[in-house]
Amino acid sequence: MHLIKMTSTQTTYRAQIQASLGYFGDYGGCFVPEVLLPGLEAIAAAFDQIQTDEVFLADFHQTLREFSGRPTPLTPLPRLSAQLGGARLFLKNEGLNHTGAHKINHCIGQALLAKRLGKQRIIAETGAGQHGYATAAVCARLGLDCTVYMGRKDYERQRPNVYWMELLGATVVPVEDGSQTLNDAVIAAFKDWVAHPADTYYLLGSAVGPHPYPAMNTFFQKIVGEEIRRQCEVQAGRLPDVCVACVGGGSNALGMFFDFLDEENVRLIGVEAGGRGVQPGEHAAKLLRGRLGIFEGYHSYFLQDGEGNIAATHSVSAGLDYCGVSPILAWLADEGRVQFAAASDAEALAAVQRLARTEGIIPALESAHAFAHAFELAADLPPETVVVVNASGRGEKDLFITMQHFQGDSLQRYAQHLLDNSGRV
Numbered sequence: 001m002h003l004i005k006m007t008s009t010q011t012t013y014r015a016q017i018q019a020s021l022g023y024f025g026d027y028g029g030c031f032v033p034e035v036l037l038p039g040l041e042a043i044a045a046a047f048d049q050i051q052t053d054e055v056f057l058a059d060f061h062q063t064l065r066e067f068s069g070r071p072t073p074l075t076p077l078p079r080l081s082a083q084l085g086g087a088r089l090f091l092k093n094e095g096l097n098h099t100g101a102h103k104i105n106h107c108i109g110q111a112l113l114a115k116r117l118g119k120q121r122i123i124a125e126t127g128a129g130q131h132g133y134a135t136a137a138v139c140a141r142l143g144l145d146c147t148v149y150m151g152r153k154d155y156e157r158q159r160p161n162v163y164w165m166e167l168l169g170a171t172v173v174p175v176e177d178g179s180q181t182l183n184d185a186v187i188a189a190f191k192d193w194v195a196h197p198a199d200t201y202y203l204l205g206s207a208v209g210p211h212p213y214p215a216m217n218t219f220f221q222k223i224v225g226e227e228i229r230r231q232c233e234v235q236a237g238r239l240p241d242v243c244v245a246c247v248g249g250g251s252n253a254l255g256m257f258f259d260f261l262d263e264e265n266v267r268l269i270g271v272e273a274g275g276r277g278v279q280p281g282e283h284a285a286k287l288l289r290g291r292l293g294i295f296e297g298y299h300s301y302f303l304q305d306g307e308g309n310i311a312a313t314h315s316v317s318a319g320l321d322y323c324g325v326s327p328i329l330a331w332l333a334d335e336g337r338v339q340f341a342a343a344s345d346a347e348a349l350a351a352v353q354r355l356a357r358t359e360g361i362i363p364a365l366e367s368a369h370a371f372a373h374a375f376e377l378a379a380d381l382p383p384e385t386v387v388v389v390n391a392s393g394r395g396e397k398d399l400f401i402t403m404q405h406f407q408g409d410s411l412q413r414y415a416q417h418l419l420d421n422s423g424r425v
C-alpha cells in the first residue's frame with residue numbers, strides 16, 4: 001500500500017493527521033497479509049472521498065441525530081466540583097448515545113462506507129461488547145449481515161451485551177484462544193477477513209489497526225470534541241482548560257481531543273487501565289509501560305513479555321483490557337501533546353460509586369478510569385478552571401461486575417432466584 005510519512009511542512013496536529021496517509025511519526029502503517037491489501041486500499045480510497053462528500057456527510061450526521069440521538073449533552077457536575085473544592089467539572093455524556101457508548105459514532109460512519117463499497121457482510125470484534133452492540137444495531141438498521149467476535153472471558157463477563165447483539169440478529173462467536181479477551185477477538189476477525197476478503201467488510205472498533213482505520217475512526221469520532229467546543233463556549237463561556245478521557249485503543253480519547261489538538265491552552269490527558277498493579281499481566285497501560293512492536297497490522301506500543309510476545313493484560317473494564325494503543329496517540333505522546341496517567345481497578349470502581357451518588361450518573365467502568373484521575377486532578381486546580389471528562393459510556397452493561405463488587409450477596413440471591421424460577425415466564 002502507498003503510504004507517505006508525515007513531513008514537518010504540515011503545521012498543525014490536525015492537518016498532519018488528516019494528511020498522514022497512514023503514518024504518524026514512526027507509528028501506524030499497514031502490515032497485513034497480501035490478500036487484504038486490495039480491500040484496505042478500497043477502504044482508504046473511499047475514506048479519502050467521503051471526507052469532502054456532502055451527500056455522505058449529510059447522511060452520516062442525519063443518522064447520528066435521528067438514530068443515535070446526537071448531540072449528547074455536556075452536563076455540569078456542581079456537587080462534585082464543590083465537594084472536590086477545585087476546578088469546575090463537566091461531563092460529556094456519550095453514554096446517552098443509542099446503545100450506550102461513543103462506539104456508535106464510528107459504527108455508523110463505517111457501515112455507511114461499507115454500503116458504499118457494496119459489502120453486505122460485516123464482521124467486528126468487541127471487548128466490553130459496546131462496539132459489537134453498536135455494530136449489530138447499525139447493521140440491523142441498514143440491512144447488513146453481522147458477525148461479532150468476542151473473547152470467551154469477555155463473552156461471559158459482558159453477557160448482557162451478548163444478549164442484545166443476538167436480539168439484534170447478529171451472530172456472536174466466542175473466541176477460545178489466548179487470553180480470551182479483545183486481542184484474541186481482533187485476531188479471529190482478521191482470520192475471518194482473510195478467508196472472505198471479497199464480500200466482507202471488517203468494521204474495526206477503535207483507532208487502531210492498519211491504515212486507514214486509525215485516521216478513519218478518529219474522523220468519525222471527532223464529532224465528540226466539536227460538540228464539546230460549542231457546548232463549553234455556551235455553558236462555561238470558554239473552552240475547556242483540561243479534557244480527560246480513558247484510553248483502551250484510543251477512539252473516545254481521540255474523538256474528544258481531535259478538535260482541541262491545535263489549541264495549545266487546552267490540556268489533554270488520556271487515562272489507561274492501571275488494573276491491580278504494575279507487574280506484567282496485572283494492567284493494560286500500553287503508553288506508560290508498553291514496548292514498541294508491530295501487531296494486528298500497525299506499529300505502536302504493545303504490552304509484551306521479555307521475548308516480544310504479546311503479554312497478558314488485565315483490567316476490571318473489558319473495554320480497556322487490550323494489549324495495543326492507537327498509533328496516533330503514540331505519536332501525540334512523543335510530541336508531548338497528550339499526557340498519560342493510569343487509574344487502578346479499585347479507583348475506577350470507587351469513581352463509579354462517587355459519580356452515581358453525587359451527580360446521579362452511572363458511568364461505564366472504562367469511563368470511570370477517566371473520572372478517577374479527573375477527581376484527583378480537579379481538587380488541586382483553581383476554581384475558574386474548566387475540566388471536561390468524557391463519559392464514553394453508561395454503566396448498565398457493568399451491572400453484574402459492579403453489583404458483585406458492591407453487593408455480592410444480593411447478586412448471589414438474585415442469581416439463585418433466576419435459577420429457581422427458570423422455565424416460568
Ligand SMILES: Cc1ncc(COP(=O)(O)O)c(C=O)c1O
Pocket residue numbers: 101102127128129130131205206207246247248249250251252253318319320364366367392393394
Ligand atoms: C464505554 C467504553 N469506553 C471506552 C472504551 C475503550 O475504547 P476506546 O479507547 O477505543 O475508546 C470502550 C471499549 O469497549 C467502551 O466500551
